[in-house]
Amino acid sequence: MGESSTVTPVASPGLSVGLDIGGTKTLAVVLAPDGTVMAQTRLATSRGHHGVLDGAVRAVEGVARAAGVPVEEITGVGVGIPGLVDADEGTVRHAVNLGLDGEPLELATLLSARLGGVGVGVENDLNVAAVGAAHLVETAEPTTGSTDLAFLALGTGLAAGIVLDGRLRRGSHGAAGEIGHVPVDPSGPPCACGQRGCLELYASGSAVIAAWPTTTGRPAPVELFEAADAGDPAAVAVRDRYARSVAAAVRMLVLSVDVRYVVLGGGVSQLGEPLLRVVQEALEDESAASAFLRSLDLPGRVRLAPGRVPVGAVGAAVVGRGYAARVPDLR
Amino acid sequence: MGESSTVTPVASPGLSVGLDIGGTKTLAVVLAPDGTVMAQTRLATSRGHHGVLDGAVRAVEGVARAAGVPVEEITGVGVGIPGLVDADEGTVRHAVNLGLDGEPLELATLLSARLGGVGVGVENDLNVAAVGAAHLVETAEPTTGSTDLAFLALGTGLAAGIVLDGRLRRGSHGAAGEIGHVPVDPSGPPCACGQRGCLELYASGSAVIAAWPTTTGRPAPVELFEAADAGDPAAVAVRDRYARSVAAAVRMLVLSVDVRYVVLGGGVSQLGEPLLRVVQEALEDESAASAFLRSLDLPGRVRLAPGRVPVGAVGAAVVGRGYAARVPDLR
Known part of the structure; x- marks a missing residue:
C-alpha cells in the first residue's frame, strides 16, 4: 500500500x-x-x-x-x-x-x-x-509553501485525515489520524475498541449526544450550545468540557505531526463560529498556563470546515x- | 522554515x-x-x-x-x-x-x-x-518503499524525530514529535511545561530516575531492571509501569502518523533487548484486549537503536x- x-x-x-x-x-x-x-x-x-x-x-x-x-x-x-x-x-x-x-x-x-x-x-x-480542506484552504489563504493540515472529523467517531506538505498521509497501515483511540484518562470509561478513556469518548459527536441527549429531535450539539448560551450552568459545564476535549485533539495533532492548520469538520462543526470560539478559548486557556504551548500558537491554527461546500x-x-x-x- | x-x-x-x-x-x-x-x-x-x-x-x-x-x-x-x-x-x-x-x-x-x-x-x-535510524534500518531491513519511522528518544525528556516516506518531518513550527507533552492523565502531577500528567512524566529516562533512584551511581534503568530480574516486586511494578508508558508513546506515534517503525533510542535504550522485550510485552497485552490495536501490529513495529553505532x-x-x-x- x-x-x-x-x-x-x-x-x-x-x-x-x-x-x-x-x-x-x-x-x-x-x-x-x-x-x-x-x-x-x-x-x-x-x-x-x-x-x-x-x-x-x-x-x-x-x-x-x-x-x-x-x-x-x-x-x-x-x-x-x-x-x-x-x-x-x-x-x-x-x-x-x-x-x-x-x-x-x-x-x-x-x-x-x-x-x-x-x-x-x-x-x-x-x-x-483532508484533501478537500487543503484545496479550499489553499484557495482562501494562499501560503508560500505547500498546504499542511489535519481535517478533524467530529462525528460518530473521532479521527483526522492528514495532508503534510501537500501530500496525503495515509500511514503505513492506513491508520494515520486515528487519534480518537489514544487513551487520555486511565480512569476513564471503557471504549468499544477495547481500551479505556480514549479521546473519542470525550471529543466526538457521539460524546456530545451521550453528555447532553437531545429532547426535541434537533442535533444534540445545537441544543447544548443553546442551553449554554441561555445560561444553564450544567450546559455551560458540558460545553466547556467538550471544548477542552476538542482542544486536546488539536494539541495532539500539533504535538505529533505539527500540522499548520487543524480544520474542524464532521457533524458537530455545523455549529460553526460558536464551536470555533469555544475551542479557541480552551486552547488560549491552556496556553496561558504554558509558555511551551504558547510558542506553538494553537488557537491560531484552528479553522472551520466551510459549511456550504x-x-x-x-x-x-x-x-x-x-x-x-x-x-x-x-x- | x-x-x-x-x-x-x-x-x-x-x-x-x-x-x-x-x-x-x-x-x-x-x-x-x-x-x-x-x-x-x-x-x-x-x-x-x-x-x-x-x-x-x-x-x-x-x-x-x-x-x-x-x-x-x-x-x-x-x-x-x-x-x-x-x-x-x-x-x-x-x-x-x-x-x-x-x-x-x-x-x-x-x-x-x-x-x-x-x-x-x-x-x-x-x-x-531519525535520519540516522532510517539509514541504518534501510541497511538492515531493505523494504520495497521509502523508510518510514519515528526515533523515540527516552532521555531527559521524551520526544521523537520523524521520517515519513523517506522525508524528514520537521513540522510547521519545528514541533513534530513533541509527544512528551501530550497529557495522558488529568489527575497526574504538574509538568515543567505548565500542563499536567504529560507523557514525559511517565516514559522519559527522567521518569525512571524519579521512580527508582540509583543507589550505586550506575544508571537508574540498569538498577531497576536488575532488581526486577532478581524478583523485587516493587521493581517489577515500576519496570512494568514504565514499559506500559513507553508502549503508550509507541501507540501515540502510530495512531497519529502511523509510522512503519518506532526505534527506541536515548539513554534508556542502552538497556538493549530487555527494554525491547518488556515494551513489546506491554504492547501485546494491550492488543490482546483490542482487535483494533491488534490490527495495527504494534509489537512488530518496535526496534532498538543500534547500541554501537x-x-x-x-x-x-x-x-x-x-x-x-x-x-x-x-x-
Missing part, C-alpha cells in the same frame, strides 16, 4: 468529478480546471455491492448533467468512501454502514468500466475530506484529477 | 562528515559513499558560541584524520545539535546545555568558512537521529550529503 501521494497533480486537470459516499447520502461535485465547483448534487446512498456501484454511476451522470457537460468530457473521478480502502487497488471493504463487509468491492475498476474507461481513484472518506466531494474530485492521466488510451 | 526535506539526495554523495553535538560529548563519523562508517571519534563538548564552533572544527578535522582522508575531500558536513534549529538558515539558539541562549549561532556559515567552504547543514539532534552522527552525515551540492563553486 502506498504511504502518500501528491494532492495536486502536475498535468492540466480537465474536468473532474468527486463523490463523497456516506451512510445516508452521496454528495457529488464537478470541479473545473481552475478549482471552482461547477455543480453539486446530492442523492440517497444505496447499500450493498450493487447498490453502491449503481449509486456511484447515477451520481456521476447526475452531477455531469447538472453542470451541463457530457460524461465523456470528465477526465477523472475520485470517490471518498468509509471503510477500509486500498487506494492502490481501488477497492473498499468493511464499510458496515454501506452494507459492504468482508469481500472487497473493486469500485475503481467497476466504476471506470461503467463510465466508459475514465480513470477512477478511491480513498477513505477522511482522506478526501461539500469538502469531501471536492477533495474526491481533486483526487480524481490524479487518475486522469492513468488511462489516456481509453478516451 | 521548510517543513520537510528528502533524506537521501540523488547526487553521488562523496565523503561526508556527521557531528552529533551533545551536552557533554560530541560524536563524529565519516560516511563513505556506500553508506558505511569509515571512522568515528568522540571528544568533549565545549560550551558557548566560540566553544561550540571551535569544537565542531576540531571534530571534523579529527575524524577526517582518523579516516585517513584530507579535510579537502569532505564534500558535505551535517551537524545535529540540541536547541531551536533553523535548518534553512543553519542557525541554532536556546541550546541551554551548550551555553547557547537567545542570540542565534550561525553555525552553518561559520563552520563552512572555517573548513574552506564545504557545505554545512544543521539540524535538531532528534531529527538527525552513533545513530545521530550517522544521520548528521546523511544530512551533510544533501549540502554537498550547494556550494560547488567554492571547492
Whole structure:
C-alpha cells in the first residue's frame, strides 16, 4: 500500500468529478480546471455491492448533467468512501454502514468500466475530506509553501485525515489520524475498541449526544450550545468540557505531526463560529498556563470546515484529477 | 522554515562528515559513499558560541584524520545539535546545555568558512537521529518503499524525530514529535511545561530516575531492571509501569502518523533487548484486549537503536550529503 501521494497533480486537470459516499447520502461535485465547483448534487446512498456501484454511476451522470457537460468530457473521478480502502487497488471493504463487509468491492475498476474507461481513484472518506480542506484552504489563504493540515472529523467517531506538505498521509497501515483511540484518562470509561478513556469518548459527536441527549429531535450539539448560551450552568459545564476535549485533539495533532492548520469538520462543526470560539478559548486557556504551548500558537491554527461546500466531494474530485492521466488510451 | 526535506539526495554523495553535538560529548563519523562508517571519534563538548564552533572544527578535522582522508575531500558536513534549529538558515539558539541562549549561532556559515567552504547543514539532534535510524534500518531491513519511522528518544525528556516516506518531518513550527507533552492523565502531577500528567512524566529516562533512584551511581534503568530480574516486586511494578508508558508513546506515534517503525533510542535504550522485550510485552497485552490495536501490529513495529553505532552522527552525515551540492563553486 502506498504511504502518500501528491494532492495536486502536475498535468492540466480537465474536468473532474468527486463523490463523497456516506451512510445516508452521496454528495457529488464537478470541479473545473481552475478549482471552482461547477455543480453539486446530492442523492440517497444505496447499500450493498450493487447498490453502491449503481449509486456511484447515477451520481456521476447526475452531477455531469447538472453542470451541463457530457460524461465523456470528465477526465477523472475520485470517490471518498468509509471503510477500509486500498487506494492502490481501488477497492473498499468493511464499510458496515454501506452494507459492504468482508469481500472487497473493486469500485475503481467497476466504476471506470461503467463510465466508459475514465480513470477512477478511491480513498477513505477522511482522506478526501483532508484533501478537500487543503484545496479550499489553499484557495482562501494562499501560503508560500505547500498546504499542511489535519481535517478533524467530529462525528460518530473521532479521527483526522492528514495532508503534510501537500501530500496525503495515509500511514503505513492506513491508520494515520486515528487519534480518537489514544487513551487520555486511565480512569476513564471503557471504549468499544477495547481500551479505556480514549479521546473519542470525550471529543466526538457521539460524546456530545451521550453528555447532553437531545429532547426535541434537533442535533444534540445545537441544543447544548443553546442551553449554554441561555445560561444553564450544567450546559455551560458540558460545553466547556467538550471544548477542552476538542482542544486536546488539536494539541495532539500539533504535538505529533505539527500540522499548520487543524480544520474542524464532521457533524458537530455545523455549529460553526460558536464551536470555533469555544475551542479557541480552551486552547488560549491552556496556553496561558504554558509558555511551551504558547510558542506553538494553537488557537491560531484552528479553522472551520466551510459549511456550504461539500469538502469531501471536492477533495474526491481533486483526487480524481490524479487518475486522469492513468488511462489516456481509453478516451 | 521548510517543513520537510528528502533524506537521501540523488547526487553521488562523496565523503561526508556527521557531528552529533551533545551536552557533554560530541560524536563524529565519516560516511563513505556506500553508506558505511569509515571512522568515528568522540571528544568533549565545549560550551558557548566560540566553544561550540571551535569544537565542531576540531571534530571534523579529527575524524577526517582518523579516516585517513584530507579535510579537502569532505564534500558535505551535517551537524545535529540540541536547541531551536533553523535548518534553512543553519542557525541554532536556546541550546541551554551548550551555553547557547537567545542570540542565534550561525553555525552553518561559520563552520563552512572555517573548513574552506564545504557545505554545512544543521539540524535538531532528534531529527538527525531519525535520519540516522532510517539509514541504518534501510541497511538492515531493505523494504520495497521509502523508510518510514519515528526515533523515540527516552532521555531527559521524551520526544521523537520523524521520517515519513523517506522525508524528514520537521513540522510547521519545528514541533513534530513533541509527544512528551501530550497529557495522558488529568489527575497526574504538574509538568515543567505548565500542563499536567504529560507523557514525559511517565516514559522519559527522567521518569525512571524519579521512580527508582540509583543507589550505586550506575544508571537508574540498569538498577531497576536488575532488581526486577532478581524478583523485587516493587521493581517489577515500576519496570512494568514504565514499559506500559513507553508502549503508550509507541501507540501515540502510530495512531497519529502511523509510522512503519518506532526505534527506541536515548539513554534508556542502552538497556538493549530487555527494554525491547518488556515494551513489546506491554504492547501485546494491550492488543490482546483490542482487535483494533491488534490490527495495527504494534509489537512488530518496535526496534532498538543500534547500541554501537552513533545513530545521530550517522544521520548528521546523511544530512551533510544533501549540502554537498550547494556550494560547488567554492571547492
